[in-house]
Amino acid sequence: MSSIIQLLPDHVANQIAAGEVVQRPASVVKELLENAVDANATDIKLIIKDAGKSLVQVIDNGKGMNVTDARLCFARHATSKIRHAEDLFSLHTKGFRGEALASIAAIAHVEMKTKQDQEELGTQIVIEGSKFVSQESAVLPKGTSFAVKNLFFNIPARRNFLKSDTVEYRHIIDEFQRVALAHPNIHFTFYHNGSEMFNLPTSTLRQRVVNVFSGKTNEKLVPVQEETEIVSIQGFVSKPEFAKKNRGEQFFFVNDRFIKSGYLHHAVMAAYDGILKEGAQPSYFLYLTVPANSIDINIHPTKTEIKFDDESALYAILRASIKHSLGQFNVAPVLDFDRDANLDTPYHYKDLEGVTPTIQVDSTFNPFADDKVNKHYAGSGSGSGSSSSGSSSGYRKPAATASWESLYVGLKQESEFPTESAEISFESEEVTASLFNDEEVEHAVQNVYQIHKKYIVSPIKSGMVIVDQQRAHQRVLYEQFLANMTVHQASSQQLLFPLNLYFSSGEMELIAELKLSLINTGFVFEDTNDDHVVISGIPVNVTESEVSMLLEQLLSDLQDGIPENSFSQNDTIAKSMAKSLAVKTGTSLTIKEQENLVNGLFACKDPNVSPFHKPTFITMRVEDIDKKFAI
Structure with missing residues (x-):
């Protein structure tokens, strides 16, 4: 009987190992960039085409490899960074397993060029699916160049699982940014389809x-x-x-x-x-x-x-x-309950010096003087105001004004007021007009109620309906946005001052692809630059303060990729905008707002569920309520 267990051929084992190491073009970018960093390179170039599906090339000016190392680096479990098992717990380099290049070579066409500084000639090796096609000497600059072409050419099933170019390109940007941020002392350059996307010179961490x-x-x-x-x-x-x-x-x-x-x-x-x-x-x-x-x-x-x-x-x-x-840096609030803010010195008093107060003393004052004498001085004529004899007992009391009680004399007597006061009319503060008439308000109060700022209850013939206000508003907005993008021409409101919104390079790529759909929604783009957009018009049901939040939510929802066809793209945008702008749980609504929301919901084509397939309302019959009270 023949043996059941057998060793896998090397090319099959390499393809299986590649499934762990190389999941998409971004995985190749990560491994090649880390190898270039480990080679002590000071200048690294990344060149990709078609989001890495056609070409991923990394060129560095590192120390390079000799002929033996150039051939051996494609062998499985071959590494220059580990000699003993204990080295796994004292690693100071990036890649160390020795599987990356072997795995990449098993599923792509690889061309490697490398040369050490002290050597006159370098080595050029071409591999296709783990098979060495050629190896020869060549005149090369110092460093190493890896060109990985036609990724997954021999594994069509894996290639079919790759996402769109936009998604794969964004994953490559993520890997490039991670390596570039970790090494500000290295000059990185990134090219995509012939266009320079990043040029990061050697700089400080903040720069x-x-x-x-x-x-x-x-x-x-x-x-x-x-x-x-x-x-x-x-x-x-x-x-x-x-x-x-x-x-x-x-x-x-x-x-x-x-x-x-x-x-x-x-x-x-x-x-x-x-x-x-x-x-x-x-x-x-x-x-x-x-x-x-x-x-x-x-x-x-x-x-x-x-x-x-x-x-x-x-x-x-x-x-x-x-x-x-x-x-x-005064970003977080600081609470000091022992400090009294009222005791703080005002800014305009902080640098002032204290002023010595002046004291005036009346040398003629005698508290024991007879009242008659005081009255005599107080009632003296308009002659000289000084004392005639200079005696200390001659206290001069200032002329007394009318007693304070006289200020209130006659206030309680009606005869003091003019008789015409009864005919004086004052403007009434009572509101004589309202936005809705009394019948409408009474009708509204009887038909809708808000519970816990979350649900809206409205009676119906068979019982009552309970509406989730957030999900209901999401459904209303979703159908409005979708209709604007697919059926009607969206209306825009022009801004007095255009908005300048800044985004990262990856987010700008998404906005560039979504631009047409956003224009159909009602956005007006005045200008689009490398790091920001200028918006001069917004949809009519969007406020200026909500634009930044809305676009951030949209970019967050599309992190996993933009749908290929236009309808799915419009559907995704409409869902994201509805989620951002819908009234939230905990918001208090007026009677009229509650009525409009309920009426708008049941005017939708599909009022039963939200855009995210969650129920928007439930109904309770009178019979069900009666059962609750049954004994």
């Missing part, structure tokens, strides 16, 4: 963040720095007023390696507790340096998850550091 995300990034950054025995923290967090709906600009780097950590993210959010709006996400660019032997980065194939030895201490230090920075 690198600003160069990557452009716009008004510089003014929203708050520096964070802390030195402890456990961890060294530096980087930046954003001011609360610049928080966004999505979690795009959030980066953790541990020992210059990008990681994802929900635990550390919770520490950041805890530092912002009380100063962020509900649902808002702050931006942060935090660089943590810890001892290499205190972390384990070999727990995930992409090495984006790390296990820390003392997570609780790291959590406390990170939270305290961010909270301290927000307070130090």
Whole structure:
């Protein structure tokens, strides 16, 4: 009987390993960029075509490889960074498993050119699906160039699972930004289909963040720095007023390696507790340096998850550091219950010197003088006002005015007022007109009721209907926006002053693709630049203050990709805008607003569910209510 278990051929094993390492073109970009960084390169160029499906090329000026290393780097489990198993717990480099190049070569056409500085000639190798096609010497510049073409050419099923070019390109941008942010001392250049997308010269950490995300990034950054025995923290967090709906600009780097950590993210959010709006996400660019032997980065194939030895201490230090920075730069509110603000010195008195008060003494005053004498002096004529004899008993009392009681004499006597006062008429403060007549108000009060600022109750013949105000408004707005984009020509309201809204490069790519659909919705774009858009008109049912929030929510909803056909694209935009603009739970509505919402809901084509397929209302029959009271 023949054996059942057998060893897999090398090319099959490489393709299986490639499934873990290479999931999309962005995975190739990550591996090649990290290899270039490990080669001590100071200038790295990334060139891609068709979102990496046709070409991913990384050119660096690093130390290069000799002939033997150039051939051996494509072998499985071949690495220059590990000699012993203990080295896994003291890593200072990026890629270390020795599977990346072997996996990439198994599913693509690879051309590698490399040369060391001291060598006269370099090596050029061409591989197609793990098969060495050619290897020859060539005149090359110092460094290494990897060109990966026709990704997944021999695995059509995997290629069919790739997303649209827009989605794959955005994933490549994410990987490029992560490597570029971790190494501000390296010059990075990024080209897509012949156009330069990024040119990041060697700079400081703050300049690198600003160069990557452009716009008004510089003014929203708050520096964070802390030195402890456990961890060294530096980087930046954003001011609360610049928080966004999505979690795009959030980066953790541990020992210059990008990681994802929900635990550390919770520490950041805890530092912002009380100063962020509900649902808002702050931006942060935090660089943590810890001892290499205190972390384990070999727990995930992409090495984006790390296990820390003392997570609780790291959590406390990170939270305290961010909270301290927000307070130090007067971003977070400071409450001091022991300080009385009324005792603060006003600004215009702060630098003034005290003035010595002057004291005047009446030398002629005699408290024991006879009242007759005082009256004599008080009632003396208009002659000289000085004392005639200079005696100390001659107190001069000023002329007495009428007694204060005289001010109130006659107030209670009606005869003191003019008789015409009864005929004086005053303007009535009673409102003589209202927006709705009494019959309408009475009718409204009897038909709709709001409960807990969440539900609207309206009686019907068979019982009553309970409407979820937020979901109902979402359905009404959704059908309005969809009709504007597909059937009617949307109306716009022109802005007196155009809005300048700044976005990152990846977000600008999305806006460029959505521009036509947004115009059909009612937006008017006056200008579109590399890092911002100028909007001069907005839909009629959108306020100026809601535009930024609406676009942020739309970009957040489309992070996973824009639908290919126009109807699905319009449907997605309409859903996102309806979710952003719908009245929220906890909002108090007037009687007329409640009526309009209920009437608008049941005028929809599909009033039963919201755009997100959740029920908008329920009905309760009188019989069901009677059963509740049955004994």
